Amino acid sequence: MKVLFLTRCFGEGEASTEYIKSIAHELVEQGDEALVVGFDDGAYYSVDERVEVTRVGLPFEGDNMYNWSMMMNNELKKEAQDAFGDEEPDIIHSIDWTAFPGGIALSRHLDIPLVVTFQSTENERGFEGDNAGVISELEWQGAFESQKAIATSEDTKNSLLFDLDVPEEKIDIIDPFSDNWQKKVLTSYRETLKQKTEVNN
Amino acid sequence: MRPLFLTWEYPPYKAGGIAAHCEDLATTLADQGHEPVVVTYGDKEEVNYRDGVEIHRIPSTDSANDTLSWAMHLGHQMEKKAIDLYKNDKFDLIHAHDWMAVPGAVGLKKTLDVPMVFTIHSTQKGRDGVDSSYQRTIHNLEWYGTYEASQVITVGRDFSEEVKHTYEVPEDKVNYIPNGVDLEKFDDHTKNLNRGEFALDYEDIVLFVGRMYPQKGPGHLIEAMPDILDSSPDAKFVMVGSGATEHYKGIANQQVGNKVLFPGYVSDANLLSLMKEARVTVAPSVYEPFGIVPLEAAACETATVGSYVGGMKDTIIHEYTGLHTYPADSGSIAYQVNRALNDPGWSDWMGDKARKRVEENFQWEQISAWTVGIYRKAVEN
Numbered sequence: 001m002k003v004l005f006l007t008r009c010f011g012e013g014e015a016s017t018e019y020i021k022s023i024a025h026e027l028v029e030q031g032d033e034a035l036v037v038g039f040d041d042g043a044y045y046s047v048d049e050r051v052e053v054t055r056v057g058l059p060f061e062g063d064n065m066y067n068w069s070m071m072m073n074n075e076l077k078k079e080a081q082d083a084f085g086d087e088e089p090d091i092i093h094s095i096d097w098t099a100f101p102g103g104i105a106l107s108r109h110l111d112i113p114l115v116v117t118f119q120s121t122e123n124e125r126g127f128e129g130d131n132a133g134v135i136s137e138l139e140w141q142g143a144f145e146s147q148k149a150i151a152t153s154e155d156t157k158n159s160l161l162f163d164l165d166v167p168e169e170k171i172d173i174i175d176p177f178s179d180n181w182q183k184k185v186l187t188s189y190r191e192t193l194k195q196k197t198e199v200n201n
Numbered sequence: 202m203r204p205l206f207l208t209w210e211y212p213p214y215k216a217g218g219i220a221a222h223c224e225d226l227a228t229t230l231a232d233q234g235h236e237p238v239v240v241t242y243g244d245k246e247e248v249n250y251r252d253g254v255e256i257h258r259i260p261s262t263d264s265a266n267d268t269l270s271w272a273m274h275l276g277h278q279m280e281k282k283a284i285d286l287y288k289n290d291k292f293d294l295i296h297a298h299d300w301m302a303v304p305g306a307v308g309l310k311k312t313l314d315v316p317m318v319f320t321i322h323s324t325q326k327g328r329d330g331v332d333s334s335y336q337r338t339i340h341n342l343e344w345y346g347t348y349e350a351s352q353v354i355t356v357g358r359d360f361s362e363e364v365k366h367t368y369e370v371p372e373d374k375v376n377y378i379p380n381g382v383d384l385e386k387f388d389d390h391t392k393n394l395n396r397g398e399f400a401l402d403y404e405d406i407v408l409f410v411g412r413m414y415p416q417k418g419p420g421h422l423i424e425a426m427p428d429i430l431d432s433s434p435d436a437k438f439v440m441v442g443s444g445a446t447e448h449y450k451g452i453a454n455q456q457v458g459n460k461v462l463f464p465g466y467v468s469d470a471n472l473l474s475l476m477k478e479a480r481v482t483v484a485p486s487v488y489e490p491f492g493i494v495p496l497e498a499a500a501c502e503t504a505t506v507g508s509y510v511g512g513m514k515d516t517i518i519h520e521y522t523g524l525h526t527y528p529a530d531s532g533s534i535a536y537q538v539n540r541a542l543n544d545p546g547w548s549d550w551m552g553d554k555a556r557k558r559v560e561e562n563f564q565w566e567q568i569s570a571w572t573v574g575i576y577r578k579a580v581e582n
Binding site: 059060061062063064066067070071073074075077078081101104105106108109130131133134136137138141 | 262263264265266267269270273274276277280281284285287304307308310311312313314334335337338341342345348
């Protein structure tokens, strides 16, 4: 199994970076493959050498995180396709709304299942800021277009259920502070792939 | 060829000139045997086929708090639709129109690995400046569009230079292709105007058509009105267009009372009739990458008095198809409008020449053929 991770940031100490690193490590330990594509903010990172990491720049400055992210995702998509070449991944895993647009587009284009991780939702964060509405809508799209939505807490699961109307069967709660959580994520991947195989057959 | 048009406006949705431009170009491409597909904004998701063009409409969001994030969201929606369409029938290239189409077009280019052509109709810098971070982001998007596009099309000769310098685009990437007019639309139209609603029988209609914003210069024409009336008391100014209408109406009424009329919404049919009926059309813009009004007036055999700026340097030939004025100069406007009004025979002659020039130089068949040439360059690169 080959998993493509899309993320806004990949630098030491970042919660989402540590999250991806742990899952990627577990993947390569089990003989699977992991490719991480993230924005290059110049931050240092260390990662298992069996994990392929590629980072992209963005020659565009936006006036806020939403607009910037939308354009950053274009670079992620291109970089990802260049990186995996003809060997397409089996799963695309977008971490956080900032990487959802890229995951959604690639998943549609390549017909590859999409898994999304919510560390929180805009509703949980207070629905504040000028772009709260469009960010929330993007979160809804990510959940809607994905085959599996991973919530990192019960609260986030509840927000997905009641704020974004995500079907319960689509949501897995996997707390990154629980035991063997990485294995649970891999199980989620395998279930998603199995579902896809069943649908295709 | 099968180009994918990405544009936020396509008739019947119209805000500016991009909608008409896209429709005329797409329709002519279809007439010439190409297969244009349009993905654009709509209130609901739907597809329709009109004049050989496949048109897909996609809603955007109600949650955006400004046009920029609205366009970003629309871009993502357009990209998803186009990805699905591409699976059934591939496009040869993506043709993006103006900054609002850049997010979606660049996204598609990167996802599908298809070349992109970018038509830039005006610049943020020229429209209202690059002062706030919001304006800078739009400016950056315009730059990003020119950077990612294989070929850039501009609608004015002067404007090409502006685009090259503003965005540092390599010379060989920028192409000037003018806008055009669909002469059939003008010829098929029978003038059926209740003239009395706009002017008295003996009055000469001096027509302004455009958005009521400083860029289009309505204030300079209003400033010139008293001087025009001193020399041409039978002039009647008809100011057609949306925008800050009440603002300009107040100023104009103070200046010349009932010698000016702001009719508000005017149907397309009435607008064509007005253009045919007008003694002269005035285009006092201070910034105008192309400026379609002189060409539309020309199609109606009406001469235009227009500022010597941007595209109007090309679309008006001074003392042959119309008259040039100094930009933002009410004295110059008054002088040239009076010249046109005081010699109606000459004005009619200029109107005839303007029409002939449009027939020879600004027809969509020609423009479409040039555009296909640009498409081929983009695809071959």
